[in-house]
Amino acid sequence: MDQYTLNLLVVGASFALYIGIAIWARAGSTAEFYAAGQGVPPVMNGMATAADWMSAASFISMAGIIALAPAGGYTQSAFLMGWTGGYVLLALLLAPYLRKFGKFTVPEFVGDRFYSGGARLVAVICLIVISVTYVIGQMRGVGVTFARFLEVSTDTGLYIGAAIVFAYAVFGGMKGITYTQVAQYCVLIVAYTIPAIFISLSLTGSFLPQLGLFGTYAPSGGDVAFLTKLDQVVVELGFTQYTSHTTSTLNMFLFTMSLMIGTAGLPHVIIRFFTVPKVADARWSAGWALVFIALLYTVAPAVGSMARLNLTTTFWPNAVAGQALEGDAISLEAINTDPNLSWINTWENTGLLAFEDKNGDGLIQYYNDANPAMQAIAAERGWTGNELTKVDNDMMVLANPEIAQLPGWVIALVAAGGLAAALSTAAGLLLAISSAISHDLIKGSINPNISEKGELMAARVSMAFAIVVATWLGLNPPGFAAQVVALAFGLAAATIFPVLMMGIFSKKVNKEGAIAGMLVGLIATSVYIFLYLGWFFVPGTAMLANTPDAWLFGIAPASFGTIGAILNFVTAYVVSSMTRPVPEHIQELVESIRVPKGAGAATGHH
Amino acid sequence: MAEKTSSNAYWDANIRIISICLAIWFLCSFGFGILLRPMLSGISVGGTDLGFWFAQQGSILVFLVLIFFYAWKMNKVDAEHGVEE
Numbered sequence: 001m002d003q004y005t006l007n008l009l010v011v012g013a014s015f016a017l018y019i020g021i022a023i024w025a026r027a028g029s030t031a032e033f034y035a036a037g038q039g040v041p042p043v044m045n046g047m048a049t050a051a052d053w054m055s056a057a058s059f060i061s062m063a064g065i066i067a068l069a070p071a072g073g074y075t076q077s078a079f080l081m082g083w084t085g086g087y088v089l090l091a092l093l094l095a096p097y098l099r100k101f102g103k104f105t106v107p108e109f110v111g112d113r114f115y116s117g118g119a120r121l122v123a124v125i126c127l128i129v130i131s132v133t134y135v136i137g138q139m140r141g142v143g144v145t146f147a148r149f150l151e152v153s154t155d156t157g158l159y160i161g162a163a164i165v166f167a168y169a170v171f172g173g174m175k176g177i178t179y180t181q182v183a184q185y186c187v188l189i190v191a192y193t194i195p196a197i198f199i200s201l202s203l204t205g206s207f208l209p210q211l212g213l214f215g216t217y218a219p220s221g222g223d224v225a226f227l228t229k230l231d232q233v234v235v236e237l238g239f240t241q242y243t244s245h246t247t248s249t250l251n252m253f254l255f256t257m258s259l260m261i262g263t264a265g266l267p268h269v270i271i272r273f274f275t276v277p278k279v280a281d282a283r284w285s286a287g288w289a290l291v292f293i294a295l296l297y298t299v300a301p302a303v304g305s306m307a308r309l310n311l312t313t314t315f316w317p318n319a320v321a322g323q324a325l326e327g328d329a330i331s332l333e334a335i336n337t338d339p340n341l342s343w344i345n346t347w348e349n350t351g352l353l354a355f356e357d358k359n360g361d362g363l364i365q366y367y368n369d370a371n372p373a374m375q376a377i378a379a380e381r382g383w384t385g386n387e388l389t390k391v392d393n394d395m396m397v398l399a400n401p402e403i404a405q406l407p408g409w410v411i412a413l414v415a416a417g418g419l420a421a422a423l424s425t426a427a428g429l430l431l432a433i434s435s436a437i438s439h440d441l442i443k444g445s446i447n448p449n450i451s452e453k454g455e456l457m458a459a460r461v462s463m464a465f466a467i468v469v470a471t472w473l474g475l476n477p478p479g480f481a482a483q484v485v486a487l488a489f490g491l492a493a494a495t496i497f498p499v500l501m502m503g504i505f506s507k508k509v510n511k512e513g514a515i516a517g518m519l520v521g522l523i524a525t526s527v528y529i530f531l532y533l534g535w536f537f538v539p540g541t542a543m544l545a546n547t548p549d550a551w552l553f554g555i556a557p558a559s560f561g562t563i564g565a566i567l568n569f570v571t572a573y574v575v576s577s578m579t580r581p582v583p584e585h586i587q588e589l590v591e592s593i594r595v596p597k598g599a600g601a602a603t604g605h606h
Numbered sequence: 607m608a609e610k611t612s613s614n615a616y617w618d619a620n621i622r623i624i625s626i627c628l629a630i631w632f633l634c635s636f637g638f639g640i641l642l643r644p645m646l647s648g649i650s651v652g653g654t655d656l657g658f659w660f661a662q663q664g665s666i667l668v669f670l671v672l673i674f675f676y677a678w679k680m681n682k683v684d685a686e687h688g689v690e691e
Contacts, residue, residue, distance in 0.1 A: 077661035081635045084666045088631045091673045092624050096680075210663060214652025225653025243654040245643060253640055260635075278691050280684070283677035290673055294666050301662040594617055595689040 003408050007149040010412035011419060014187050015164070018423070021180045042281045046288025048178045049272040051185035053263075053289065054296055055134075055425030056141020057485035058083065059188055060418045064396030066304035072240040073305055075247045078256040082489075084290060084297050085256070086263020089497075091286030094264055095273040097504045097593045099282035104274060105432075106267045106496060107440040113503040115586050116511040117445055122518045124436045126495035127267045129526065130488050131433045132470060134266075136537070137484035138429070139474030141422040144394045147350045149415040154351060155475055161422070162471040169427040169463055178275065181428070184420035189295055191417020195401040195410050196299045199306045202404065209302035219320050230309045233319050237312065237367040238374030242305065248554045255486075258561035262489025265497030268425075268432035279596035307400045314341070314403060315366040315388060325377070329363040329387075343402035352392035353399075359384040430463045437462035476539045486558040487529055494521035494564025502572055504594070507587045513576030521568030528564075529557040616687040623679055627672050635665040 062083075066076040101109055106127060111120025142161030147154040193209070200212035203219065204226050216222045217229040224232075231241050240246055263269065272289075273282045313319045318327025335344050335355075347353040355364050359382055366388035367374050378384070398418055401410045438458035443450050450458070477484050495518050502509040502517070509517075532550070534541040544550050546557065555563065592598070638646060643657025651659045684690035 074658055074661060077639060077658075080662055081639055081665045084669050085631065085635050088627070088669050088672050092627055092676055213663070214654075214659065216653075227653030227658075229653075231653075243658050249640060253636060256636065256640065280677070280681050280691065283673075283680060287670070287673040287677055290670055294670055297666055298663055594620075596684055596691050597689040598691070 001408075003411060004149075004151065006408045007412045007415050010409065011149060011416045014416040014420060017183055017187075018180045018420075021183055024179075042276055042284040043288050044182055045178070045272060045276050045281075045285045046290075047185045047292050048181035049269065049285065049289035050292035050296075051181040051188065051420070051424040052272060052428040053266075053269055053425070054185075054188065054293060054421055055485065056138050056145075056418065056422035058296060058300070059192060059421035060141045060144060060397050061137075061394050061485075063300045063304035063307065063400075064393035066301060067308040067311075067396050068391060068393050070240065071246045072244050073242045073301070073308070074245055075252060077301075078252055078259060079486075080297055080301060082256045082259025083263060084293060086260040087286055087290040087293070089260060089264035090269070090273075091283055091290075094270065094497075094500055094504070095282040095286050096279045096596065098270060098500070099273050099276060100279050100593045100596060102274070104271070105435050105440055106270055106500070107436055108444070109503065110499055110514065111440070111444065113586065113589065114499075114509075114511040114514040115583065116515070119511050119515050119518075120440055120444060122515050122522075123496070123499065124440045126491070126518055126522050127436045128433060129522065130265075130491045130496070131267065131429045131436075132466060132473075133491060133537075134268075134485055134488035135426055135429050135433075135466065135470035136473045136477055137488065138422045138426040139470050140477040140484060141394070142419065142426070143474060144350075144352065144392075145398065145415060145418040145422065147352075148347070148395070148398055149412075151346070151349060158471060158474050161419075162467055162474075165423055165426045165430070166464060166467050169430045181424045184424040185292060187413075188417040188420040188424075189292070191413045191420070192296050192303070192397075193299055195404065195406055195414060196303050196306075198406050198410065199310070199400070199404045200302060203306050203309065209306075210298045213302040213305060220322075226309075227305065230305055233309060233312050233316075233324060236319075236324050237316070238371035239368045242308070248548070251548075251551075251554055251556055251559050254555060254562040255559035258493045258559050258565075259486065259489050260493075261497045261565055262491075262493035262561055265492035265495065265500065266489070267436070267492075267496060268428040270496075270500075271432060271435075303397065303400060307396050307403065310400075310403045311391070311396075312366070315364060329365045332357055332362050332364060335364070340405050343399060346402075347395055347399055350395070352390070352395040353388075354390035355388050358387050364388060430466055433466045434459040434463040473537055477537075487533070490525055490529065490558055490561030490564065491522065493561030494525040494568055498565050498568040498572065502569070504590070507582055507590050509572050509576045510579055510582045512579040513572040513574075516575040517568040517572030520571040521564045524567050525560055525564035528552070528560045532557045616683065616689055619683050619687070620680065623676065623683070627676050630668065631672055634660060634668040639665050 062079050065079065066073045069076045098109060103109055107120045107123035110123040111117060139158055139162065142165070143154045143158030146152065146157030146160050150157065150160070196209040197207060200206050200209040203217065204212035204215040205218040205222065206212035206215045212226065215226055217224050217226045220229070227243055231243055235241050273285060276282050276285050315330050316324035316327065317330065318324055335341050344353065357364060361382070364387045365383050367378070367386055369375065369378065369386040398414055401414055438455050442458050443455055498521060499514050499518050502514065530536065531544050532542055532546040548554055638657060639661035646656040649656040681690070
């Protein structure tokens with residue numbers, strides 16, 4: 001059986017499973033549509049949260065970004081710490097109290113705590129901006145995955161993916177999504193770890209990739225540490241040392257912080273904690289979610305570094321046992337005839353990988369042609385530039401099993417895993433968007449008398465609309481899947497997290513303060529992002545070059561969420577101190593959400 | 607009034623536990639993983655240094671321990687103050 005058929009079979013089977021579950025657990029009421037009727041136990045909820053949370057960015061993109069980072073893999077540790085550390089904030093600062101509060105949506109909490117429909121409306125706007133940005137990243141991931149395994153262009157892949165996301169998010173609702181996500185978690189974690197185990201065994205002799213990363217390099221006899229070998233190989237070819245810290249410490253700090261507080265402020269993750277039976281369960285749920293997330297996140301740095309080494313040794317076969325440059329680079333003839341290297345041509349078809357024999361010597365030299373020392377060596381040897389002209393970050397994880405020459409079923413499984421990750425997150429996000437529009441916007445302010453049926457209809461229509469917008473923007477994404485997603489985190493960090501935290505931990509912040517804080521955070525962060533990446537991400541509208549030199553104090557757009565959050569906190573406190581104090585009954589509400597006793601089931605009515 | 611005092615004591619205990627947990631959270635990620643990495647560069651771990659290990663693996667393990675510790679500790683504190691469900 002050829003690879004194409006195998007891909008179709010495995011991906012098809014996984015889809016049949018999800019759709020089956022979605023039909024079996026179809027939402028009948030608004031309570032089930034939004035919050036799965038509170039009947040989900042902590043471990044299951046943790047697993048579903050993990051699937052919801054780990055998106056195309058985590059699965060497809062993150063290891064590739066770590067692997068191929070021009071400034072070295074260490075600098076991208078921000079993703080690893082940021083996307084897990086946020087759960088500590090969520091578990092300690094938000095989840096138990098929001099569960100105690102017991103409503104369906106984040107804007108509903110903001111509206112009640114800050115006794116204002118205006119605050120609720122601003123929260124809805126923040127939520128929509130965050131979620132739509134996030135969905136764009138997912139759409140890019142779906143497009144890349146479909147492009148590879150159906151062997152079509154990335155754009156066509158995107159259209160197919162959009163249609164599938166639409167079909168199953170619209171019918172399922174939260175209940176369907178929760179159980180489907182448990183299945184998707186299983187598919188994605190198996191798909192991620194199996195190739196990692198195979199590769200770790202062959203490169204380091206260690207069964208656990210987590211140990212392999214800090215183990216020894218097996219193919220050259222095991223006398224050198226794996227990371228030392230990787231450093232040595234990339235440095236020889238003129239690239240930055242993998243483990244060194246070469247970029248701005250300030251930017252790395254702010255970026256990590258932005259991802260952390262953004263994680264704790266993501267509406268589609270927060271609503272997961274409304275679906276557990278008790279406050280104590282909300283605390284455990286966050287822990288279980290992080291267990292399931294950590295399974296992937298501790299494997300990812302191993303996947304990234306091992307993929308980088310495998311890629312490099314594929315192009316420089318001599319690097320396995322000795323120095324890369326002592327032997328010849330890979331030949332064009334080998335790429336075209338060796339069945340083990342057929343992935344190079346298949347990936348070239350997707351447009352995510354490109355090579356060109358610039359000097360016509362029949363060999364493909366992969367090196368850093370921006371490095372002066374390498375330019376000297378290149379001139380001596382008659383090379384006219386790096387001939388592996390493009391390796392897209394987003395292809396690394398998907399291509400990884402092929403580069404490592406693993407069996408066909410593993411390759412198919414990874415495709416299924418990538419789709420599971422992208423689809424589960426896209427569905428969760430669309431649910432958050434649709435509930436914000438139908439529940440908070442339409443039922444909450446425009447038409448409070450809308451029937452339950454009408455509300456569900458409005459939810460589905462807004463989901464459809466959100467998919468269309470995200471697909472259109474996904475055709476021209478402002479970056480790789482993980483980078484687009486990082487922008488969504490910046491926005492969440494600057495808006496939702498501060499307002500929720502102040503709502504719980506301060507009795508002084510009033511409605512004026514909350515509204516001003518959210519607006520300042522949202523506007524400052526989005527304007528900073530749009531200046532560098534284009535207004536509303538429309539291509540060609542960027543006003544400043546997106547380079548470290550042009551950034552304010554060297555702060556990247558994705559790192560600005562931390563600054564936005566600080567502005568939000570400061571504005572809220574200053575404005576609150578100048579305006580009327582918080583009414584007595586709201587202070588009592590704050591008192592009541594601080595103690596677990598007396599938490600009922602979540603309701604949609606005031 | 608008695609209830610008010612009890613709930614204040616409960617809240618103070620909660621804030622104290624949160625502060626300790628967040629101090630460890632900060633130290634192991636931003637501290638050891640980023641800011642203090644140069645200081646730890648002498649301690650080598652599998653081909654690199656301790657700071658790299660914290661940044662790419664250690665911090666995640668610490669986060670896990672922190673969340674489970676907090677859940678366990680708070681459920682106990684809830685019971686002590688009689689505010690559990």
